[in-house]
Amino acid sequence: MIVSPRTDCSHIQKEKMYNEEKLKDIMFNKVKCEKCDEKNELWICLYCSLAFCGRYIHSHFKEHYLSNNDHCICISLLDLSMWCYQCMTPGFPDQGSYIESPQLAQYINIISDWKFGTDCPRTLNVLNTMSNEDIYKLKYQNFIELLKNNQFKLIIFMTGAGISTSAGIPDFRSNSGLFNQLMNKYGLQKPEEFFLKETFIKQPELLYDFLKQINFDVYKPTITHLFILYLINKGINCHIITQNIDGLEIKAGIPKEKITFAHGTLKEANCVLCNKKIDIDEIYQCMKNNEIKKCPDCNGPCKPDIILYGENLPNDFYERMKLFEECDLGIVIGTSLKVEPFSCLPYLLKKNSWKLAINKTKIGNFNYNDLTTHELFLQGMTDDIITSILKECGWWDDFNQRFYA
Numbered sequence: 001m002i003v004s005p006r007t008d009c010s011h012i013q014k015e016k017m018y019n020e021e022k023l024k025d026i027m028f029n030k031v032k033c034e035k036c037d038e039k040n041e042l043w044i045c046l047y048c049s050l051a052f053c054g055r056y057i058h059s060h061f062k063e064h065y066l067s068n069n070d071h072c073i074c075i076s077l078l079d080l081s082m083w084c085y086q087c088m089t090p091g092f093p094d095q096g097s098y099i100e101s102p103q104l105a106q107y108i109n110i111i112s113d114w115k116f117g118t119d120c121p122r123t124l125n126v127l128n129t130m131s132n133e134d135i136y137k138l139k140y141q142n143f144i145e146l147l148k149n150n151q152f153k154l155i156i157f158m159t160g161a162g163i164s165t166s167a168g169i170p171d172f173r174s175n176s177g178l179f180n181q182l183m184n185k186y187g188l189q190k191p192e193e194f195f196l197k198e199t200f201i202k203q204p205e206l207l208y209d210f211l212k213q214i215n216f217d218v219y220k221p222t223i224t225h226l227f228i229l230y231l232i233n234k235g236i237n238c239h240i241i242t243q244n245i246d247g248l249e250i251k252a253g254i255p256k257e258k259i260t261f262a263h264g265t266l267k268e269a270n271c272v273l274c275n276k277k278i279d280i281d282e283i284y285q286c287m288k289n290n291e292i293k294k295c296p297d298c299n300g301p302c303k304p305d306i307i308l309y310g311e312n313l314p315n316d317f318y319e320r321m322k323l324f325e326e327c328d329l330g331i332v333i334g335t336s337l338k339v340e341p342f343s344c345l346p347y348l349l350k351k352n353s354w355k356l357a358i359n360k361t362k363i364g365n366f367n368y369n370d371l372t373t374h375e376l377f378l379q380g381m382t383d384d385i386i387t388s389i390l391k392e393c394g395w396w397d398d399f400n401q402r403f404y405a
């Protein structure tokens with residue numbers, strides 16, 4: 001028998017068709033037929049959200065309909081086609097009255113996205129109906145569910161100075177940041193010049209003077225640093241690529257092999273001209289004595305192993321790029337994304353992987369308001385946002401117990 005799909009089924013129960021709990025079950029493959037445990041050939045009742053097997057298994061959906069006559073419309077989890085038992089015709093959710101219900105559209109979109117990926121034309125067509133706020137809420141909830149249920153294979157944190165400001169370390173570009181301080185102190189037009197390789201070669205005493213004033217030993221890791229450790233301790237695979245040189249990741253207890261110091265560290269030292277390794281203690285000793293440590297080989301000025309503008313990034317940084325192939329969640333946090341090549345990292349994330357930006361000001365160029373992407377911008381202070389995530393996941397008390405009790 002040939003049946004034509006229709007777009008104007010009058011049996012749609014517009015207000016009944018969205019059940020968040022069931023949706024989560026579907027996405028986490030927890031659904032099975034209510035009667036026989038079938039997991040593959042399933043139809044979801046759009047009236048009560050229960051799942052039943054189709055006619056190629058035991059026809060339990062038909063039974064369900066025969067005993068509850070108004071439960072007549074179902075959606076197939078195999079191909080997202082729909083069937084109305086009262087009209088005895090199929091329908092297509094991206095046409096006609098099927099999408100007049102925003103709730104239904106939302107429901108179908110999420111299942112479709114989950115099942116076929118974000119490029120699915122059905123997904124792209126279905127949704128023009130939701131507000132940005134609803135899209136945000138839905139995506140955020142989706143993200144929380146995935147995180148809570150340990151569904152991410154590899155999370156890469158791309159961090160900047162903003163994750164350490166709550167510890168008391170100023171960032172570069174905020175109003176109270178180091179750039180403004182340096183501009184006032186040294187009368188610089190372009191504060192970046194202070195951290196140029198050439199500036200250090202000509203006037204190494206400037207950087208020495210600057211580093212002498214900051215004692216990184218006194219600062220403690222923030223909630224954000226500890227959150228990363230917390231995830232790792234939960235068995236969630238994480239890696240951090242940080243621009244920071246404050247070493248708070250190590251202080252938090254995050255294993256070294258999980259961290260890439262893109263802009264170097266203060267733990268080692270080298271000659272800026274020939275790259276010869278130097279004992280860092282000798283540098284600090286020279287700083288104390290108001291002297292400049294000179295390279296024993298080439299007489300060039302030596303400095304801690306932090307990367308200045310104009311210097312190459314460590315090889316590690318480039319090697320870690322292959323991690324992006326398996327990464328399904330990238331979190332860009334506390335960085336203005338103004339420094340290259342670090343600023344290119346988020347764009348290495350695969351199209352279908354989740355991308356989160358967390359910052360007090362808007363950063364990056366992501367498609368935050370489109371439900372067909374997995375891109376989210378969480379605006380606010382890093383520790384506040386991380387606290388909310390911990391709470392949403394039901395981890396906050398445990399987190400506090402471990403780190404602050």
Ligand code: CNA
Nearest residue numbers: 160161162165171172173244245246334335336360381382
């Ligand atoms: P940046 O350019 O100063 O950007 C920091 C970003 O974080 C800005 O967009 C701020 O709005 C935002 N921000 C600051 N505090 C918070 C907060 N609590 N919550 C949310 N957002 C916040 O610094 P980047 O890291 O982007 O620039 C890279 C430079 C900074 C690297 O070369 C670092 O070495 C350098 N840096 C490092 C440190 C450190 O190690 N802690 C401190 C200062 C500068």
